[in-house]
Amino acid sequence: MPSQKDPGTGDVRALRRRLHAIPEVGLDLPETQRMLRRELEGLPVRIIEGRGLSSLAVIIEGASPGPTVLLRADMDALPLTEESGEEFSATGSTMHACGHDLHMAALVGAIRLLCARRDDIEGTVLAIFQPGEEGHGGAARMIADGVLETTGSRPVASYGIHVFSFLQSGVFLCRPGAVMGTTVNFRLSVVGRGGHAARPHTARNPILPAALIVQAVQNLVTQNSTSADPLIATIGSFQAGDAPNVITDRAVLGVSLRALSVDRITAVRDDLVRIAEGIAGSFDMSVSLDEGPLMPPTVSDPFDARLVEDVVTDVLGPRAFRPLEQPEMIAEDFSLFLEETGGAFLFVGAGSEESGVAPNHSSRAVYDDAVVPDASRVLAELAVRRLAGARGGR
Structure with a gap:
């Protein structure tokens, strides 16, 4: 005591x-x-x-x-x-x-x-x-x-x-x-094209690929984390749109990534960005990265x-x-x-x-x-x- x-x-x-x-x-x-x-x-x-x-x-x-x-x-x-x-x-x-x-x-x-x-x-x-x-x-x-x-x-x-x-x-x-581990926090923005909810075919709704990216992030971590080399990814925020009848231009995911070495965390971050770009690209959209400092x-x-x-x-x-x-x-x-x-x-x-x-x-x-x-x-x-x-x- x-x-x-x-x-x-x-x-x-x-x-x-x-x-x-x-x-x-x-x-x-x-x-x-x-x-x-x-x-x-x-x-x-x-x-x-x-x-x-x-x-x-x-x-x-x-x-x-x-x-x-x-x-x-x-x-x-x-x-x-x-x-x-x-x-x-x-x-x-x-x-x-x-x-x-x-x-x-x-x-x-x-x-x-x-x-x-x-x-x-x-x-x-x-x-x-x-x-x-x-x-x-x-x-x-x-x-x-x-x-x-x-x-x-x-x-x-x-x-x-x-x-x-x-x-x-x-x-x-x-x-x-x-x-304690190493971490990097970053924002992935899926950039689409806004429009009217009644005419989705004239727009590019970024929420759809962003939701798939959330699932892909968790799947990547599940498949690559071990007790000897743990990996954690948390989607701490998902920001997109303000009204149900408006298709927004952009969906932003806040990601916190954690591992035990700088090499490991940078490699996984790069993999996540490539996966996000692939998913967004299949919807004819793009991804931008806003990265915070990497803490060793x-x-x-x-x-x-x-x-x-x-x-x-x-x-x-x-x-x-x-x-x-x-x-x-x-x-x-x-x-x-x-x-x-x-x-x-x-x-x-x-x-x-x-x-x-x-x-x-x-x-x-x-x-x-x-x-x-x-x-x-x-x-x-x-x-x-x-x-x-x-x-x-x-």
Whole structure:
């Protein structure tokens, strides 16, 4: 069970609930940034605000020189109206439905612990609060803006954490290799020719081939997915027309494609586009592609994955850790930090009895924030041990 109180972290559960009540979406999160700055006032740290986005970089200098380790929490919420029933629920049309409020509170707690342990730190800890994880390119923006050079010493490892409402509360999970999948989201537009519903022979109705494309996408995935090499395709939106007596010019399918490698996902995407073009062409119509950024898989270095297991079991006990059996197919832009520095990404269960089966990204998702102090302790200990290990060449 997660600890209920940890004097070293402060009241991070209360902070999580205050953050939960002020959700903001995207890259501009001024209220969230201000609240985090207030929480860090008085600590022996240096704080740098982002340029053009509401990020924070917090530098904790150790008592002795050495390399840098990066800790990251994402900040942004989702455009959902909350229906969780929590007393501290957000009002309005945005919600922390993915647990980023817990991540921020856990990192604040880790910073406090690290400030109290500066004599144990052989180097520098760079703690970053990143906006725009939910599809807004926040990690890429921060890396392009030079966050990895903030301390003058590029991080030797990066660590991030993610809560899940559908995992047992207080259990931490990690694995070497792929922890989360790669994804690309794109829109396929079937372009026809509009007309009157009473005279379909004079028009080209794009809804008909678009419906066949939906079936073809699912068939392709079924025929090509295995347990060793999973493939997921979701048609998240189908937009076409506004009136039953009007044949529309265009039908647009929103597709989310997920796999475990960039090569795999690009090959399947190309296959899907060719199939869509073939179907549309048989109806004398065409297809256009509007593609979003491709997010690479989130991959934990084997050394750092073992370090996660050692830290969790030492700090919280052996029952607090469980190996992640297979990658979670949700994507995460922390993958970009891991590509640059190595490190590890770990999960922690925050399932609550009240949440039932409501997953992350649900308007009814409920998280057990009793896990936050333990997440703080794990993040802080990871940084201290990784820096100590770096002196000895790992």
